[in-house]
Amino acid sequence: MNRLMIRNIGQLLTLRGASGRPKTGSSLSDLGIIENGCVAIEGETIAAVGTEQEVWHRLCQRWGERLSDKADVMDAGGRVVMPGMVDPHTHLVFAGTREYELEMRLQGATYLEILQAGGGILATTRKTRQATEEELLRQASSRLDRFLQYGVTTVEAKSGYGLDWKHEWKQLRVARRLHETHPVDVVSTFMGAHVVPEEYRNDPDRYVDIVVDEMIPQVADKGLAEFCDVFCEKDVFSLEQSRRVLEAGKRHGLMPKIHADEMEAMGGAELAADLGAISADHLLRVSDRGICRLAETGVIAVLLPGTAFYLMAPFARARDMIEAGVAVALSTDCNPGSSPTMSMPMILNLACLHMRMTPAEAISAATINAAHAIGRGWQIGSLEEGKQADLVLLDAPHYAFLQYHFGINLIDTVIKKGRVVVKNGQLVRR
Numbered sequence: 001m002n003r004l005m006i007r008n009i010g011q012l013l014t015l016r017g018a019s020g021r022p023k024t025g026s027s028l029s030d031l032g033i034i035e036n037g038c039v040a041i042e043g044e045t046i047a048a049v050g051t052e053q054e055v056w057h058r059l060c061q062r063w064g065e066r067l068s069d070k071a072d073v074m075d076a077g078g079r080v081v082m083p084g085m086v087d088p089h090t091h092l093v094f095a096g097t098r099e100y101e102l103e104m105r106l107q108g109a110t111y112l113e114i115l116q117a118g119g120g121i122l123a124t125t126r127k128t129r130q131a132t133e134e135e136l137l138r139q140a141s142s143r144l145d146r147f148l149q150y151g152v153t154t155v156e157a158k159s160g161y162g163l164d165w166k167h168e169w170k171q172l173r174v175a176r177r178l179h180e181t182h183p184v185d186v187v188s189t190f191m192g193a194h195v196v197p198e199e200y201r202n203d204p205d206r207y208v209d210i211v212v213d214e215m216i217p218q219v220a221d222k223g224l225a226e227f228c229d230v231f232c233e234k235d236v237f238s239l240e241q242s243r244r245v246l247e248a249g250k251r252h253g254l255m256p257k258i259h260a261d262e263m264e265a266m267g268g269a270e271l272a273a274d275l276g277a278i279s280a281d282h283l284l285r286v287s288d289r290g291i292c293r294l295a296e297t298g299v300i301a302v303l304l305p306g307t308a309f310y311l312m313a314p315f316a317r318a319r320d321m322i323e324a325g326v327a328v329a330l331s332t333d334c335n336p337g338s339s340p341t342m343s344m345p346m347i348l349n350l351a352c353l354h355m356r357m358t359p360a361e362a363i364s365a366a367t368i369n370a371a372h373a374i375g376r377g378w379q380i381g382s383l384e385e386g387k388q389a390d391l392v393l394l395d396a397p398h399y400a401f402l403q404y405h406f407g408i409n410l411i412d413t414v415i416k417k418g419r420v421v422v423k424n425g426q427l428v429r430r
Ligand SMILES: N=CN[C@@H](CCC(=O)O)C(=O)O
Pocket: 091, 120, 121, 124, 231, 259, 262, 307, 333, 335, 336, 337, 338, 339
């Protein structure tokens, strides 16, 4: 079994103490920092975390004396070590690109107008349906490589560019194969209710019936996803249709997630609260009442500032949410239309500069709270004994360098399940 000790860590961000429930309020600012820290890894798991002295003491008890003979040692050179980041909202598996929509939007077309004219998600659906499973796998795998280089060690991935069973299933199979073969862990969400496909344009309720009665039972039966999501939005899926989809998912053991209050305050956050969803995502226009309900019910707000930035829309009110006691997480929303990025560090920049989160709050939101938003707070998102050994070494002496710099990548080393997968910023070939 491999053993690795990382020593001489200037700032070790443990994010400890929140594996049971996400951070809220002032605890978001507490990164559990250990100065001159050390982490020991055994196999895929963290064996000890603490100051160098504490870790040596702990390991001598476990491994006996002469530790350096028993473990590889990595010198962090006084730099920052933190948990691998978790991206809890991506549309990872798709074919084709939509760079032409940028120009259309710059000329005044809105995201929803492009969609209604048969572009947007519908354009990506046409391409994704045409693509072979191998082609989708290849494209999504190279996106995961980039995620890894940006310090992300687990992503959630939604279906929703198939919009019929054959192609939704293809997307979910690709996500599963990536989880099995790529170093990044992939957690699947079924999102057959992403938009109404063109063939049901005149009968959207019939499409909802198909999602509810045919697709969700098969997804559950085949164990293809843990979560069920819906795009609850004006002219996409109504509140009532969204409720039907998420309730059906729940009956089949798929936990609800929701694209809520993105373009209009539709009451999506309130629906998430009613249903006990694990997260409500986007929330650019959420109402005050929606914020209160999220806080009361413990639904995690997954904020996607890359989308507001790229769609030139107002940013979510992260400060109001944090003050109200909502658990906030951050994500890229990686997709070909509204947020074509794999850069979590860029998301942290935007969270600070446009949503006024502090650097420490943003790191909590991108690690332990993001892990909770996909039901993995017990396993990842913090550096504590017994948790999965997913961690990142920054080429920086202070964690705030991650938000202070922009447009450059400070991720030096990434360790996934105890193995070095990125070194000097470069992927280590598998
Ligand atoms: N808003 C809906 N779905 C995605 C965008 C998908 C796309 O445009 O392809 C989102 O979360 O932003």
